[in-house]
Amino acid sequence: MKYTLLAAATLAAVTALPAVAQETAPPKPVTVTGSVALVSDYRLRGVSQTDKEMAVQGGITVAHESGLYGGVWASNLAGWGTFGGSNMELDLIGGYKHAVGGGAIDVGLTWYMYPGGASKTDFAEPYAKLSGTIGPVNLLAGVAYAPKQQALGKWYNSGASAQTGIYDNPGKKNDNLYLWGDFASAIPTTPLTAKAHIGYSKGNSGLGPNGTSAAPTGEYWDWLLGADYAIKGTPLTLGVAYVDTDITKRQAAYLQPNFSSTKNGSSIAASQVVFAVTAAF
Numbered sequence: 001m002k003y004t005l006l007a008a009a010t011l012a013a014v015t016a017l018p019a020v021a022q023e024t025a026p027p028k029p030v031t032v033t034g035s036v037a038l039v040s041d042y043r044l045r046g047v048s049q050t051d052k053e054m055a056v057q058g059g060i061t062v063a064h065e066s067g068l069y070g071g072v073w074a075s076n077l078a079g080w081g082t083f084g085g086s087n088m089e090l091d092l093i094g095g096y097k098h099a100v101g102g103g104a105i106d107v108g109l110t111w112y113m114y115p116g117g118a119s120k121t122d123f124a125e126p127y128a129k130l131s132g133t134i135g136p137v138n139l140l141a142g143v144a145y146a147p148k149q150q151a152l153g154k155w156y157n158s159g160a161s162a163q164t165g166i167y168d169n170p171g172k173k174n175d176n177l178y179l180w181g182d183f184a185s186a187i188p189t190t191p192l193t194a195k196a197h198i199g200y201s202k203g204n205s206g207l208g209p210n211g212t213s214a215a216p217t218g219e220y221w222d223w224l225l226g227a228d229y230a231i232k233g234t235p236l237t238l239g240v241a242y243v244d245t246d247i248t249k250r251q252a253a254y255l256q257p258n259f260s261s262t263k264n265g266s267s268i269a270a271s272q273v274v275f276a277v278t279a280a281f
Helices: 159-164 249-255
Strands: 030-039 055-064 068-076 088-100 103-113 123-134 137-149 174-186 192-202 219-230 236-245 272-280
Touching (some): 055 088, 159 249
Antiparallel strands (some): 030 272, 088 103, 123 137, 137 174, 219 236, 236 272
């Protein structure tokens, strides 16, 4: 259930060999890329999935020259994001990416899994993304629509109902829509990249079979502003971002005590500065 700020990347290969010996290496038919990250808080669409604490995350993607790709991504969970079992999110991802003009279109599906956790919490979410550039700015627009599934259903009408463990609407199925835009731009003469994100969620206004929801309060906005610092000569990137939503305490009151920090009851959708260190390969 992650969102990751995706900035389009271009690699310009320049060789220092004499012109008579200069050759372009043929592209590999299969490429493998991945990353491992340590973040101060795992925010899914603006909402903490780790009780406002740290998370270790990692993923790997295998892509074919045809445009087909598959991957896996995982993170630890706590608090609101907990589904029992290993308290882990495991995303299986597959799709197809094709160059269009100066950008690309990317369509695929993410299967959200919670190994060993409560039943009826896994769900599938198809997505489509369009990326491109305008001057120095990399842009990405995306839509993710998960059709009606039990994991997204309004099984509990409120947090109070969830605390009883007695479903208000057992077996209920709902869908979920997420629209978002990502922006990134390298800052000239520096190793910094400025980034921004805005997203809109619409789903059920209650809680799912495990007392959580993919769209808390049913409908809300989230946004992010930040920067990444690439450490020259290493695969490391340092990141910082201000993350927030328009979910107020009053709007989320009926979701309590589920929708708050287990430590002090503070909002898990309130503004937060999130730090990250990422190693890519």
